[in-house]
Amino acid sequence: MAGNRSKATQPILFFDTGIGGLSVLKEAQNLMPNAPIVYAADYAGMPYGMKSEEELSTRIPLLLGRLVERYNPQLVTIACNTASTIALDVVRSVLDIPVVGTVPAIKPASLVTKTGVIGLLGTRATIRQPYVDRLAAEFASDKTLIRFGAPDLVEAAETKLRGQTSNQKFIDDAVAGLLKQEHGDQIDTVVLACTHFPLVQEELQKSFVRAIQFIDGSRGIAQRINYLTSDTEWPKTAKNGTFVTTGAVTQLQPYHQTLTHFGLTEFDEL
Incomplete structure (x- = not known):
């Protein structure tokens, strides 16, 4: 059966407080090397681990709503254990696309x-x-x-x-x-x-x-993403991915070498 070309330009959105989600992205790119990627880091909200459940259960769905509206992804991956254990159910209730969470293995x-x-x-x-x-x-x-x-x-x-x-x-x-x-x-x-x-x-x-x-859980998460997007016919070659931050783009300069390794060469602020 032919893949779905209409979804091929819709990216997979990865969301974390910082660059921890790269451990999940790495496994996903092993399975789907040409899938378009938007990686979002909530640097303005870091660290999540020191915030209250109430604050995070409000902040995370709002941010993901804005990200989905801007980038039109076909799937969201919350590549953060803290965010997933607190806000996954809320996010799934407000978004009308698949949301994959990250939970302790x-x-x-x-x-x-x-x-x-x-x-x-x-x-x-x-x-x-x-x-x-x-x-x-x-x-x-x-x-x-x-x-x-x-x-x-x-x-x-x-x-x-x-x-x-x-x-x-x-x-x-x-x-x-x-x-x-x-x-x-x-x-x-x-x-x-x-x-x-x-x-x-x-x-x-x-x-x-x-x-x-x-x-x-990174490998299992990647396998789940691959399964949920199995009807997508990805591009023949990988395109540059986008790294978006809630902080200042200028703060990302020290990470550029690492991010380029993952094909994240376009930078944006939310």
Whole structure:
């Protein structure tokens, strides 16, 4: 069956507080290398992990409504665990296009752990959400889940993608936050429940010293996007993608090399 050419020019919209969603975009581009991309970063609202649920459940749908109106995407991906666990249902209720969320990969972690002790690193807002409680109850009720809020890892990832050296203390503090808890010494699997965190996975592994399995949901999200757009006949060649920020475009200069690597060469302000 021929693909749908009418959708070929409609982009996939990725949304995050900053550049953490690049970990999801990377997996999506492996499956759909020529899909047009708009990547939106809410730098004016960063960090989400320190904001209240009420503030985010209002801010995120409003921003996504404006983005959808401007760029006419065929699908929205909320490439942010905090935003998804708080606002996904609201966003889906106000947009009339598919919305893919990002949730902590507790289920796959529960399938691979050997010790039955799983660490979960996220923002403070994410780890306290009832959504996480429900995932743990449904998929890891016979496991020990140790949570730690590590908002400084967001800055560590942002620093790294600016081409600078991340603050090692941020990395070490996050690891220590898991290990110092009861049964922390038995952790063999860690869920990276923030899309920024896979960007510093190598640094986290070094801080753990012993081998750890790191799990995040980026590949599964990409597969879901690919499935939902399977009737689209993408262009034969990739076109330049757009990076839009709620902050100032001038603040993106340190990220240009990284963004160009992902084909994001056009810049805009919301």
